[in-house]
Amino acid sequence: DAGITQSPRYKITETGRQVTLMCHQTWSHSYMFWYRQDLGHGLRLIYYSAAADITDKGEVPDGYVVSRSKTENFPLTLESATRSQTSVYFCASSGESDLRQFFGPGTRLTVL
């Protein structure tokens, strides 16, 4: 089915481990985004990408790494997970002319 998917949906890991969250969209949207959502902070932008091989930092990029070798994929890596990175992570995409962002179902990450 067309759309935007995220995997895994739930993840428990330990402090110091590397974790990669996957995001895949089938619309060939140019723009892709990673947000984290925490109580009291709302949605905060971590990284975004305007096209394949073009990425840039958002509001809270520290501790995260992204890549975008293909238009449809935008993985987010936590290089050394910390407890403060426990959160719900949403991936989103939008097209060149349609400015709406469409969100994936989210990944709930717990760092112990």
Place this chain on the structure above:
Amino acid sequence: GQNIDQPTEMTATEGAIVQINCTYQTSGFNGLFWYQQHAGEAPTFLSYNVLDGLEEKGRFSSFLSRSKGYSYLLLKELQMKDSASYLCAVRGPYGGATNKLIFGTGTLLAVQP
């Protein structure tokens, strides 16, 4: 910098009308979005305003005043399923990719019978 303010919580009665306000201060403005987010789910698009005035879409309407840095979302004929968080988001001229959004912390609406 960018700052977006909206009430944290609101309560309304089924069948009534509710207005959720959003004020913003941004270094440049290229449109305002409203998203709905049910508990445990992803945000979904409701409306987009880039010019001043009212945009109506069924039971939902959204208003924008750029000179006042103000928007509201109006929900009519409230239903229980409208209980959700409503997120205000502003699109600014960030240079480079201009589809970045800054989100407010959301307004949690509880619809009571």
